Amino acid sequence: MAGQNGGIGARLHAVFMLLWVFVTIIFFASMVVIAAPFNRRLARIIGNTWINLFLVMAGIKVEVKGLEKLEKQKRYVFVANHQSQLDIPVLMGGLRHHLSFIAKKELFKIPFFGWGIYAQGHIWIDRGNARKAHKSIQRAIGRLKKDNVSLALFPEGTRSKNGKVGKFKQGSFSLVQQAGVEVVPVAIHNTSLLLAKHSLSVRKGTVTLTVCDPVTIDDAMSKAEISERLRQTIVEVLGE
Secondary structure, rough: OOOOOHHHHHHHHHHHHHHHHHHHHHHHHHHHHHHHHOHHHHHHHHHHHHHHHHHHHHHHEEEOHHHHHOOOOOEEEEEEOEEEEEEHHHHHHOOOEEEEEEHHHHHOOOOOOHHHHHHHEEEEEEEEOHHHHHHHHHHHHHHHHHOOOOOEOOOOOOOOOOOOOOOOOOHHHHHHHHHHEEEEEEEEEEEHHOOOOOOOOOOOOOEEEEEOOEEEEEEEEEOOHHHHHHHHHHHHHOOO
């Protein structure tokens, strides 16, 4: 009850987490930047270690349903709804695949954090510039094939304002058409309650990831058809 009402315990936890993130991100991001030129896989392991520590320290438990649908050695494009800044760490912590994200370019400008995610091979995209966005998608496809990683997309483009699944932007589905791998819709439950939009206060709780059946993309399917099929799958899982 105290946590729900913004009690002192919840406030102290939020302050502690801000300090913890500030201190540890400098150390781990520096290690990632140092390791990446020699061994990007090691850089990813270091980054994932920080993610898992963050989830533990924040008191966030990630429950995954449907993980048995995935083959560990296969690469996928994961498509998820976007509720919170927690979505990236819970996907990385919950899915047993090395992931590269396509994220807005502003994240890569954050000192240490941005340098770290760039060094790990995550890909920035300028959604306001079609030519640069196309180049980002081509880099992502190359990363999937060269580094043997899976990709994760948030087709809404921004976090939901009310927790509901927003409209999927079709531009990112050019990647889905060209990737040549199965696409997996993932429904994220509850992250908006643990870290609201425009908030820095992380609450303890449980997040559920529901891994849906992998989808083979037919060459005849348009971006609009792919977008609607994947969005509808996630909406149905969330019961909206």
